[in-house]
Amino acid sequence: MFDQFPDLGDGAKKAFEKELDSVFVEKGGLLEQEGMVCNHLYFITEGSARSFYTRENKDITVSFSLEGEFLTAMHSFISRKASYENIEAMExxxxxxxxxxxxxxxxxxxxxxxxxxxxxxxxxxxxxEERLIFTKFKSARDRYLDLMEYRPKIIQRASVGQIASYLDMSIETLSRIRAKI
Known part of the structure; x- marks a missing residue:
C-alpha cells in the first residue's frame, strides 16, 4: 500500500494499518453514493471501481481505479459536504x-x-488536470489511444458504455475507432 511512499515511517504505517477495515463489494455495489457525505478513503486491494455521476438518467464516468490505487469522493471527503458522485465496483x-x-x-x-x-x-x-486537458484538446481517437497506452487494464475491465462515457464520446464513435485500430 505504501510502496510508493518510501519516506513514510514504520510507526505511521502500522498506525494507519491498525485503523483499516476490509470490505468486499460485489460487482455493481456502491462504495459511495451521491447525496451522502463520503466518510472513507479507500485503497483497492483486489478488483476495480469507477466514479460516476448521473445527469438526465445517464451515467457519466469520471474516473477508474484499479488495484494498488487510493480512491474516494474527494470533494465530499475533504469538504464534508454531500457527494455528487457514486463509486461503483466494476467487479x-x-x-x-x-x-x-x-x-x-x-x-x-x-x-x-x-x-x-x-x-x-x-x-x-x-x-x-491531465483529464481536463485530455478531453478538451485531444481527438476522440487520440483519447482512446492514450487510454490503451496508459491504462490498458481499464479497457479489459470496463464496459464499452463506461469507456465511451469516460472518453466523452458516443458508443458508436468508440466502436468506429476500435474497428480502425
Whole structure:
C-alpha cells in the first residue's frame, strides 16, 4: 500500500494499518453514493471501481481505479459536504478503508502520514488536470489511444458504455475507432 511512499515511517504505517477495515463489494455495489457525505478513503486491494455521476438518467464516468490505487469522493471527503458522485465496483472488489475521523487523528500523531496524504492529493490533482486537458484538446481517437497506452487494464475491465462515457464520446464513435485500430 505504501510502496510508493518510501519516506513514510514504520510507526505511521502500522498506525494507519491498525485503523483499516476490509470490505468486499460485489460487482455493481456502491462504495459511495451521491447525496451522502463520503466518510472513507479507500485503497483497492483486489478488483476495480469507477466514479460516476448521473445527469438526465445517464451515467457519466469520471474516473477508474484499479488495484494498488487510493480512491474516494474527494470533494465530499475533504469538504464534508454531500457527494455528487457514486463509486461503483466494476467487479467483485476488495478494499481497505479508513474513516475520515481516524485519518485526521493519525495526522496529529504522525506528520509523515500527513505528508503522504498531501502527495496522494497532489497526484489526484495532477490526474484531474491531465483529464481536463485530455478531453478538451485531444481527438476522440487520440483519447482512446492514450487510454490503451496508459491504462490498458481499464479497457479489459470496463464496459464499452463506461469507456465511451469516460472518453466523452458516443458508443458508436468508440466502436468506429476500435474497428480502425
Amino acid at each position: 467483485k472488489t476488495k478494499v481497505a478503508r479508513i474513516k475520515y475521523e481516524s485519518l485526521m487523528g493519525l495526522f496529529e500523531k504522525h506528520r509523515d502520514l500527513e505528508r503522504t496524504y498531501r502527495l496522494i492529493l497532489e497526484q489526484y490533482y495532477i490526474t484531474l
